[in-house]
Every structure is written in C-alpha cells, then in structure tokens.
Amino acid sequence: MAAASLSGFFRMADTRRLTRRNVIRGAAAVAAAALARPSLAQGAARVAVIGGGFGGAACARALRRLDSKLQVTLVEPNKVFTACPFSNEVIAGLRELSEQQFSYDKVAADGITFAAQAATKVDAQARTVGLADGTTLSYDRLVLAPGIELRFDALSGYDEAASTKMPHAWNAGEQTLLLRRQLEAMDDGGLVVIAVPAAPMRCPPAPYERASLIAHYLKAKKPKSKILLLDAKDAYSQQKLFEKAWQDLYPGMIERIGLSQGGRVTSANPATNEIVTDFGNYTAAVANVIPPQRAGRIAAIAGATDHTGWCPINAGTFESKLVPNIHVIGDACLGGGIPKSASAASAQGKACALTITKLLAGEVPAPPVLEGVCYSALAPDYALSQGGVYQPKGDIFVQEWAIGGLDNSAELPSEAKAKAAKTWFHTITEDAFG
Amino acid sequence: MPSALINVPAKAKRGDIIEIKTLMSHIMETGYRHTASGDVVPRDIITSFTCRFNGAEIFRADLYPAIAANPFLTFFTTVTESGKFEFEWIGDKGFSETASASITVE
Secondary structure: OHHHHHHHHHHHHHHOOOOHHHHHHHHHHHHHHHHOOHHHHHOOOEEEEEOOOHHHHHHHHHHHHHOOOOEEEEEOOOOEEEOOOOHHHHHOOOOOHHHHEEEOHHHHHOOOEEEOOOEEEEEOOOOEEEEOOOOEEEOOEEEEOOOEEEOOOOOEOOOOOHHHOOOOOOOOOHHHHHHHHHHHHOOOOOEEEEEEOOOOOEOOOHHHHHHHHHHHHHHHHOOOOEEEEEEOOOOOOOHHHHHHHHHHHOOOOEEEEOHHHOOOEEEEEOOOOEEEEOOOEEEOOEEEEOOOEEEOHHHHHOOOOOOOOOEOEEOOOOEEOOOOOEEEOHHHEOOEOOOEOHHHHHHHHHHHHHHHHHHHOOOOOOOOOEEEEEEEEEEOOEEEEEEEEEEEEOOEEEEEEEEOOOOOHHHOOEHHHHHHHHHHHHHHHHHHHO | OOOEEEEOOOEEOOOOEEEEEEEEOOOOEOOOOEOOOOOEOOOEOEEEEEEEEOOEEEEEEEOOOOOOOOOEEEEEEEOOOOEEEEEEEEEHHHOEEEEEEEEEEO
16 A cells, blocks of 8 residues: 555656645655555544543543644534533432533643534545534544434433423433422422333433432432332342342332333323323323433434444444444443443543554554443442443453442442542543543 | 233223233243253243133234243234223243233223
8 A cells, every 4th residue: 555655656746846845745645645544645633523521522632642743623512511420419409510510621721622513414435524513624533422312202202392391311411400400399299200211321320329319319308209210121230239228228219110010111291290101100290201312413424323323333443333434432332241331431532542543553453441430329428339341342342350240248338439439520520621 | 920911991992993012020931041050941931822802812922932031912903892801821830820901992
C-alpha cells in the first residue's frame, strides 16, 4: 500500500509544477497511505465523538491525552451533563440534582472542540457527521457514544407525552425531579408502581436501588405506602441481597412480581395511572414506567444498529460490525457480559481511545481489559457493590473474574461500600468532566 | 409449586375475537443436562396443553424440551356464547394441572 502511493506521489510531482504546497500534500499522502487513510492528507487525524456522557467524554479526553495532535470534536447538544448514577438519591430527596450536573468547560479546556449540537446525520462512506445547524464535520474515525433511546413504541399507551404523567426517570434531569415531586405530593398509603423492562437495559440493578431508596423515603414520611415492582425479568443480579435488605429495612413495603408471576408490563394509561401486565391491572398513586430501550437514535441513523436495536461491535477494537471507521462504546453497544453502566462506558471510552490511536498509527491494538463496578444503595450510607474484569471474546465481552459477583460475604452491604460509592462517583465524574 | 395464570376477558360482544393468555410455572427440565457427577437430569416437561370451551376443544399444543421454563401460551378465539374456558396442562412425572375462567357474551 505504501509503495503504491509513493509512486503516486512521484507521478503527481512529475506532472505538476513542484510547489511547496504540492510537496506537502504529497508527503502527507505518503504518511496517510501507510495507514490507508487518504483523508489524513489534511494534517492531524480527526476523531469525532458523538455523545458527551461518561463514555464519550472519557474517550475524547483520553484521545487528546494520548496524542495531543489529534483533532478531537465532541458533539453533544446539552451544555450541562446530568449524571444518572446517584440520581435515585435525588428521587428519594437525599441529594440535589445540581450535584449530578457537570459542565463541559474543562473538556473544552483540554483542546477538544465542543460542538453543542445534536448530530442528525452520519455518512459512513464520506466520513462526515451532519449537525443540527446544517454544518458538516469530517472525521477519520468516529466514536458513537449516544447512550440509550427510550422506546416510546414498546408499551401500548406509553409515549413521550405519557412520560410527563408517568415518569421514567431513566435519563437524569427533569424526569428525576418529576418523580420526586410526585412522591412528595403522594398521600400516605399510596401505591408506587415501578415497571421494569427485560434485559438489555441501562443500569440493570438501578430499579431495585430505586425501590430501596423510595422505600427509605416512604418509611420516614408515608409509612402506610407500598411499592410494587412489575418486572419483565424473573431474576436479577444480587437479588437475594436486595430481598434480604428489604426484609430487614423495609418489612412489608416492597413487593415484586417477576416475569413468571405475570409481571411483564404491556401497556400503561396516563389518564388513569393504570399499568397493565399480561395477567393483571394495577392503579398507581405514583407510576414510574421504565420502558424498554435501544441504542441512542444516531446509532440507527448511522446504520450501526441491528435487529436488536443495539450496536454489534468487534469487542477487541469497539469497531462497528456494520459500518466502517465507526466505533461504538457505552450503553449503545451490545456489550455481551458487561452490564450497561457509567463505569463500563468510561472504561470502554478510555480503551477505545487507545485503540483508535493505535489504528491511526498503523499499529495493531492490544485487546482491551475493562473493569466495571456498580454500587447500589439500599439506604443512605448503606450499599451493595459488584464488579468484574472483562475481556473481549469475539463480539462480546466476557467476565474474566468477578469482584464480589457471587452471593458471598464479600458482597454483603455495608457503610464502607456506600463511602466507596461516593469516592467512585467523584473519581469518574472528575475523570470525564473535572 | 405449580401455579397457573390465566387472562380471559370477563365480557365480550358476540363474534368478537378475544385474546387468551396462559402461563404455567414449570421447570421444563430438558433431560439433556448432566449433574456434576455425570448423571442425566431426568426430563421433566409439560407435554400437552388443552383449552376447551363449554366442553369442546378449541386449542391444543404439544410441548417439547426446547420450550423454556414457565411456558407462556397466548392465542385468539372467536366467542359466540357465554360459557366456561377450561385449561389443562399434562406433563412428565404425572404432572397435571387445570384452571378455568368464565366469559359473558352480550
């Protein structure tokens, strides 16, 4: 490849007046040819990152740290990021939403171009991203980190308008506050219903953490109230530990109907606050409907999603299996054994940055080793944790070993784990936004 | 503990197409698995499901080891008169469960 382009350079020099400009272009073409990246002829490689969450922000920053010459653009319409981890504490009145919010000022200060716009189009052939204001961004490598899109077509009656009455609170922000206000306004003795979708979903233990913290609030303020989880799953991670904690801390307050007891929600009616499963009808005082999810919309626009609604990737490089020169990280990718979490997204973002710099340099990237950790609060200052180390195996990540992944004593809830969770949150947000 | 879940509309208009949903809790052990010591875990599945309306069979399904635990069967029928749906699940190891639900047709 390099030799072919080298001869191309000489042909060009032969047939054109040898200007300084031509020589530079030719020389760049040689460098580019070595990488099979003709568009590098413009100079430094350009990497665009769509999505400024834990994955995208960590990736953009790591790219600049690894190679300060890279032109990195972060495309994100929100000027303020609102973090999901710890947002269940906001719902329960234990924390303010402002503590969840981070600006992109420090990201921009790293020399990353911050495009405060939505990406509306991806042309994988031309390697361009269309932005909402009509401008176009060219890239050599594109990272998609769009997170999730809530499927407002999955549950009959539950569309975006319905979510203003029956909040999902599955993207942190106004929805988080709406659910909190509804709980605060609820009479004592009310029924809080939480609808939980089947896997895969963002942050699998979060519905159970949410039930725990809402129970904590209700026990103190509205002790006659109850929480009902309607779950499209039969089993979930750390189930025994959650159930034990509910028995100890909130006896009789939390009931769960799993899939094989008819817990799968099929429709919701915002006019009556009714939630319907295959086998029952429930009228909620407060209805928290978490709908099924898929990869953020731009992933589908880019052609990176398959029939599952998620993005299949080569787990060794995060490259899309469907479109060239596009990497997918975070919640949007089919991560196999790695749960969709902030921690996983951040780890993938950093590993993907390293992979991209290697690929741009024409080197073979080493397979990533990812660490994921997940804390679930059962009460203020009392939490569970689990984690694992994951490595690629074909298209998915496989858990190499677990950190407290089994129902053993290392996994028991504690105050220390709640403290560790706070440190973790500080670290991961500093990493991405600090 | 086997338990049946049934969803039949309580009321319908004559000639309406209605959906019936059923779920039977069952392990559906395939018979292809082995224990740590190498013994075959004996097959234990539901083999047959039947729905009768006022005594006449309207739906039947044969089940095989590939079907997952807790079989969830849903089907449609047209109702012409008020009456009673009777459901029956039969399986290995003498498994036999029944359930019923009534419908009023207006």
